[in-house]
Amino acid sequence: MSGWLVGGGGPVIPSFGHASKCLKNNGWFCTGWVHEHWGDTLQPALVQHVKLTVIAVGIGFVIAFLLALVGFRWHVFDGPIGAFSDVLYALPSIALFQLLLPVTGITTTTILIPLIAYTLFVLYRNIVAGLNGVPADVLESARGMGLTRGQTFFRVELPLAVPAIMGGLRVATVATISIATVAAFLIHYGLGAPIFDALGMPDIFRTELVAASALAILLALAADTLLALLQRALTPWNRIR
Amino acid sequence: MPTQAAELVFDEATKVYPGREGAAVDHLSLTVPAGEICVLVGPSGGGKTTALKLVNRLIPLTSGYIRIDGRQIGDYDVTELRRSIGYVIQQVGLFPHMTIEGNIGTVPRLLGWDRKRIRERTGELLELVGLDPDKDRRRFPAELSGGQRQRVGLARALAANPALMLMDEPFGAIDPIVRTRLQDEFLRLQHELRKTVVFVTHDVDEAIKVGDRIAILREGGRLAQYDTPQRILEHPEDEFVADFVGRDRALKALALRTLGELELSPAGGDDGLPRLPADTSLRDALALLIAERRAALLVVGADGSPLGIATREDLLT
Numbered sequence: 001m002s003g004w005l006v007g008g009g010g011p012v013i014p015s016f017g018h019a020s021k022c023l024k025n026n027g028w029f030c031t032g033w034v035h036e037h038w039g040d041t042l043q044p045a046l047v048q049h050v051k052l053t054v055i056a057v058g059i060g061f062v063i064a065f066l067l068a069l070v071g072f073r074w075h076v077f078d079g080p081i082g083a084f085s086d087v088l089y090a091l092p093s094i095a096l097f098q099l100l101l102p103v104t105g106i107t108t109t110t111i112l113i114p115l116i117a118y119t120l121f122v123l124y125r126n127i128v129a130g131l132n133g134v135p136a137d138v139l140e141s142a143r144g145m146g147l148t149r150g151q152t153f154f155r156v157e158l159p160l161a162v163p164a165i166m167g168g169l170r171v172a173t174v175a176t177i178s179i180a181t182v183a184a185f186l187i188h189y190g191l192g193a194p195i196f197d198a199l200g201m202p203d204i205f206r207t208e209l210v211a212a213s214a215l216a217i218l219l220a221l222a223a224d225t226l227l228a229l230l231q232r233a234l235t236p237w238n239r240i241r
Numbered sequence: 242m243p244t245q246a247a248e249l250v251f252d253e254a255t256k257v258y259p260g261r262e263g264a265a266v267d268h269l270s271l272t273v274p275a276g277e278i279c280v281l282v283g284p285s286g287g288g289k290t291t292a293l294k295l296v297n298r299l300i301p302l303t304s305g306y307i308r309i310d311g312r313q314i315g316d317y318d319v320t321e322l323r324r325s326i327g328y329v330i331q332q333v334g335l336f337p338h339m340t341i342e343g344n345i346g347t348v349p350r351l352l353g354w355d356r357k358r359i360r361e362r363t364g365e366l367l368e369l370v371g372l373d374p375d376k377d378r379r380r381f382p383a384e385l386s387g388g389q390r391q392r393v394g395l396a397r398a399l400a401a402n403p404a405l406m407l408m409d410e411p412f413g414a415i416d417p418i419v420r421t422r423l424q425d426e427f428l429r430l431q432h433e434l435r436k437t438v439v440f441v442t443h444d445v446d447e448a449i450k451v452g453d454r455i456a457i458l459r460e461g462g463r464l465a466q467y468d469t470p471q472r473i474l475e476h477p478e479d480e481f482v483a484d485f486v487g488r489d490r491a492l493k494a495l496a497l498r499t500l501g502e503l504e505l506s507p508a509g510g511d512d513g514l515p516r517l518p519a520d521t522s523l524r525d526a527l528a529l530l531i532a533e534r535r536a537a538l539l540v541v542g543a544d545g546s547p548l549g550i551a552t553r554e555d556l557l558t
Contacts, residue, residue, distance in 0.1 A: 137331075137332035137333065138335075138336060141330060141334025141335070141336075141394075143299060144323060144330070144334075145328060145347055145348050145351075145397075146320040146321070146323030146348065146351060148320055155336075156338075160337065160338055236381075237337055237339070237340075237383065
């Protein structure tokens with residue numbers, strides 16, 4: 001801002017003349033600014049954030065699912081895998097981002113690795129609990145009717161684990177959206193970027209801070225609602241209880 | 242396996258669980274003729290359920306043989322064997338995520354039936370077990386009562402028209418009134434279908450009611466007696482069997498016979514005797530005589546015509 005004042009005699013920067021009273025007073029939510037910078041700041045950050053979340057939860061789900069198959073099929077591995085995912089979850093996120101920086105550099109990989117690691121904990125635990133939660137009488141009748149192991153898994157155990165799996169996905173997604181904002185402390189990417197930009201200004205740019213934070217919250221709510229609807233659609237039988 | 246009914250033979254069938262003292266099923270030998278209901282009954286620890294599960298190889302035999310229509314169960318592919326045997330358990334074990342139709346169609350789907358045939362079969366079976374083919378088909382198990390669920394369990398076991406049915410305390414978790422109704426309906430069904438059935442229960446009265454033959458197993462999985470209900474009640478082989486069937490076994494035996502089976506003395510006109518239809522059980526007839534303090538009654542046919550007179554002594558001999 002001060003730069004523009006120094007050059008007062010020069011060509012007028014168009015946007016300067018538009019600076020509203022709200023912006024000058026550093027108001028909490030200046031709609032004019034949000035409108036103006038939706039296209040160049042907020043929307044790209046939101047898209048980046050969605051990308052991060054989808055990729056992290058997607059990869060995390062695939063890894064957690066494969067690990068869960070191992071932990072479910074061979075119970076001896078369940079304890080160690082679970083403990084490992086606990087440890088990953090316990091690592092402070094800022095520290096983990098910082099540790100990876102020299103290895104993977106200023107790339108989205110540096111953000112994704114910790115995000116994926118954090119999803120494993122809740123996804124692994126939920127998938128295994130869902131698969132193990134199938135009632136014994138259901139399994140016995142499946143076996144007695146001549147379902148093979150594979151048929152029992154795909155037709156009985158997996159569908160019945162869907163509520164637990166979807167529950168895990170919802171928690172993992174919301175947590176990922178939240179943790180991903182922190183990553184911008186080191187790498188300028190996602191909704192965390194405008195948040196840290198705003199925090200970095202001398203007086204804290206309130207409008208940008210509030211707008212970007214609100215987007216993160218709305219994104220989390222929207223993702224959770226979407227997954228809840230998906231869960232409902234996938235488990236018509238679960239609505240009756 | 243033929244689809245009508247199969248003969249089932251236990252031949253020295255033995256199960257010893259590893260690490261456990263004594264056998265769970267000890268040299269069990271008995272033959273269930275095709276189309277009959279064999280009830281396995283006995284105290285807990287008698288190995289009834291183990292014996293049942295040996296048949297569809299949910300539990301592997303330790304030694305001895307089990308044959309279905311002369312073919313050893315070990316010679317079947319295990320999934321093929323299980324798909325050809327109807328299996329009903331106490332907790333029913335319906336698949337909660339599948340509709341009633343989906344549940345009943347489980348084995349037919351595995352056997353590769355086409356959708357139309359499965360649909361028709363489901364409707365047929367729902368009707369057979371007293372459910373509404375149109376309304377109940379699309380419902381989920383959680384929407385049904387316990388009795389309805391057990392009916393679906395029975396329909397599901399019958400789906401692929403098995404020659405042999407294994408039923409593990411099928412009515413055990415159901416309240417007494419519904420249980421009696423389900424037993425009656427099951428017997429009516431069996432009268433039509435004539436499957437070979439192995440039926441496990443711990444309830445002597447249920448065994449007597451349902452069984453064509455009863456196998457009484459004692460602790461350690463040893464067969465105490467294998468006979469018709471009547472023979473078991475009238476001639477228990479030893480103390481254990483007599484004790485197990487109960488002190489009122491004479492009365493239970495009376496319940497198995499009807500007035501029509503007696504040799505009646507000719508009716509000498511209407512002498513004001515109580516009149517009872519020929520299909521009344523001797524037990525009910527005796528109860529009536531005691532209640533009315535009478536010594537004899539008039540047995541009448543379905544149309545009300547007198548068939549003859551039965552005295553108290555006739556009932557008791």
